[in-house]
Amino acid sequence: AQSVTQLGSHVSVSEGALVLLRCNYSSSVPPYLFWYVQYPNQGLQLLLKYTSAATLVKGINGFEAEFKKSETSFHLTKPSAHMSDAAEYFCAVSDAGGTSYGKLTFGQGTILTVHP
Amino acid sequence: KAGVTQTPRYLIKTRGQQVTLSCSPISGHRSVSWYQQTPGQGLQFLFEYFSETQRNKGNFPGRFSGRQFSNSRSEMNVSTLELGDSALYLCASSLASGRPETQYFGPGTRLLVL
Numbered sequence: 001a002q003s004v005t006q007l008g009s010h011v012s013v014s015e016g017a018l019v020l021l022r023c024n025y026s027s028s029v030p031p032y033l034f035w036y037v038q039y040p041n042q043g044l045q046l047l048l049k050y051t052s053a054a055t056l057v058k059g060i061n062g063f064e065a066e067f068k069k070s071e072t073s074f075h076l077t078k079p080s081a082h083m084s085d086a087a088e089y090f091c092a093v094s095d096a097g098g099t100s101y102g103k104l105t106f107g108q109g110t111i112l113t114v115h116p
Numbered sequence: 117k118a119g120v121t122q123t124p125r126y127l128i129k130t131r132g133q134q135v136t137l138s139c140s141p142i143s144g145h146r147s148v149s150w151y152q153q154t155p156g157q158g159l160q161f162l163f164e165y166f167s168e169t170q171r172n173k174g175n176f177p178g179r180f181s182g183r184q185f186s187n188s189r190s191e192m193n194v195s196t197l198e199l200g201d202s203a204l205y206l207c208a209s210s211l212a213s214g215r216p217e218t219q220y221f222g223p224g225t226r227l228l229v230l
Contacts (some may be wrong), residue, residue, distance in 0.1 A: 044221040094216035102149045106159035
């Protein structure tokens, strides 16, 4: 079984400040890891994904995440927050071996608020 | 290349009715997965279809069903609607089953059950 824990259901930062959204996963098999963003009344947009290549993954809109196997973490960061980053962010895990087929297991989400 | 499309985008039904939602995958994608998103339970996997066959199923009652057509388009059906079925239903397509790294989501269908 796989699971994801996102620490902090709400994170608030000032514009220009560092964004750090935390994600820890549990998986009995090598994982694929994902970060998605959701704006109000919209679907999920893929920010970045880890698929067992480089442990530091760069995504869209200046976001990046680092896969740390020893810490079972995949935290999302952005050096400088922008007002347009305000949204809800979801971390998700799937198994790299395909035994769960296309199933993604999501965390509960973190709402990011950016103050001017 | 067009993305994943879902129809309708919004739907209002009453308890006891049934509803059918449609999902058209990205061209060339042959696998379709469905998720339910609610404020209380978050994002939960419903099922995945590939080559017209259900490959995986989440922990939902039998009132939730789906199917996939030969052109990879998929529908999900919910019978005997309950208030708790009010949710955003998201569809995602991927190149093939077991390829979550190729998965992209549609805009969702928001269902309100009164």
